[in-house]
Amino acid sequence: MNSSTYGKADESGMKLPQHIAIIMDGNGRWAEQHKVARAKGHEQGGATVQRVIDLCIEKGIPWLTLYAFSTENWGRSKIEVNYLMKMLEKFLKQRLPEMMEKNVRLHAIGELDMLPPKCRRQLDASIEQTAANTALNVVLALSYGSRQEITAAAQKLARKVQQGELQPDDITPEMLGDHLYTAGMPDPDLMIRTSGEMRISNYLLWQLSYAELWITDVLWPDFGREELDAALAEYAGRNRRYGKR
DSSP states (O other): OOOOSOOOBOTTOOBOOSEEEEEOOOHHHHHHHTTOOHHHHHHHHHHHHHHHHHHHHHHTOOEEEEEEEEGGGGGSOHHHHHHHHHHHHHHHHHHHHHHHHTTEEEEEESOGGGSOHHHHHHHHHHHHHTTTOOSEEEEEEEEEOHHHHHHHHHHHHHHHHHTTSSOGGGOOHHHHHTTSTTTTSOOOSEEEEOTTOOOOTTSSTTTTTTOEEEEOSSOGGGOOHHHHHHHHHHHHHSOOOTTOO
């Protein structure tokens, strides 16, 4: 689903994106720099998630997608993966009352069946309980990989062709998009990556086709108002032509 050129403007008249996607990178490096355990870096990263959610609500940005755990992250040490899953479960449980108070709706995309049962149950409960909220849509990309997402969508369409439900020539970009995890969501207008890495790491490859990219050397635990304001200011100054001129 394509997004509009811009979302609404803020109080100063600056044009805002309606959907921001973020690659939250740098928790481990933050921990190394501060000579603390990696778990502390992830903990600080979790605090940044809440800070950015609050900033998006304040600015009236309706969609925020966060790359929380990739399919490749399953290859990390079992100890770290287990910690991250428990941290996710705890975060969802503790933040649910706050999400309800702040009118935040939670979504999740990815191979969610790979999540541990307790974590998945808490995720499903949080999604269900926040389903009527309207201030901000927060999408967690969990056990997510864009190539896997596109492959799964192609397989669904191939089965429909095999069953005679449609012809190959009937398949359009819009139809393929409707079979992605993000069906019904607007495409991101702005993609932010922290920690200075110049790649998108198998993240929303289809959906980011015309997104503006903004990279900062700031590590995710240190990301805050100053960095988000800088990203939004640069976004507002760009001319989004979509290849038309």
